[in-house]
Amino acid sequence: MRLSKIKLAGFKSFVDPTTIPFPSNRVCVVGPNGCGKSNVIDAVRWVMGESSAKNLRGGAMTDVIFNGSGGRKPVEQATVELWFEEVTIPPYQENGELAIKRLLTRDGDSQYFINNERCRRKDITDLFLGTGLGPRSYAIVEQGMISRFIEAKPDELRVFLEEAAGISKYKERRKETEQR
Numbered sequence: 001m002r003l004s005k006i007k008l009a010g011f012k013s014f015v016d017p018t019t020i021p022f023p024s025n026r027v028c029v030v031g032p033n034g035c036g037k038s039n040v041i042d043a044v045r046w047v048m049g050e051s052s053a054k055n056l057r058g059g060a061m062t063d064v065i066f067n068g069s070g071g072r073k074p075v076e077q078a079t080v081e082l083w084f085e086e087v088t089i090p091p092y093q094e095n096g097e098l099a100i101k102r103l104l105t106r107d108g109d110s111q112y113f114i115n116n117e118r119c120r121r122k123d124i125t126d127l128f129l130g131t132g133l134g135p136r137s138y139a140i141v142e143q144g145m146i147s148r149f150i151e152a153k154p155d156e157l158r159v160f161l162e163e164a165a166g167i168s169k170y171k172e173r174r175k176e177t178e179q180r
């Protein structure tokens, strides 16, 4: 399974609808300071369900919506869509395509979609549990994360190990069953 493209509109500095293709397994994003490289990674984390504005380098969640610059007025909503190909997650492996989308409006209404069908945030987080990809998973290694790994307490380290071993989704399901 691989990420094939990201579509953004109204998200941080990406005010106009923008498609970023990922044509191969190794892609570099380069550009001058402040051009929006880290915003691309924030977009990935956001669409996977990140609920902490601080982790997206903002004060409030609506800070991810383009808030104007130069001659451009702020916009009313932000959307990010991730497209995957060679999908291995059932039942989406059947036609091989999976697109997940999140939309946020200025009044704080957050909506999630799988293949354009409305779903819950949990449906998206469940989808990627155990794959290593997720809003806070190890697939995204950001600045300072290596030292956080090194300094992590055993309990915190265990969360990463369980995700890497693919057992976090079973733990999550057990927790849900126990709560019922």
Ligand code: ATP
Pocket: 011, 012, 013, 031, 032, 033, 034, 035, 036, 037, 038, 039, 040, 063, 064, 065, 066, 067, 068, 069
């Ligand atoms: P560096 O090389 O310094 O790490 P970068 O390419 O990673 O830079 P980003 O941090 O992705 O840059 O982008 C920062 C830019 O995004 C800033 O110019 C900032 O004004 C803009 N930006 C962030 N949030 C918004 C928003 N809500 N509306 C408009 N612009 C935004």
Ligand code: MG
Pocket: 037, 038, 039
């Ligand atoms: Mg950056």
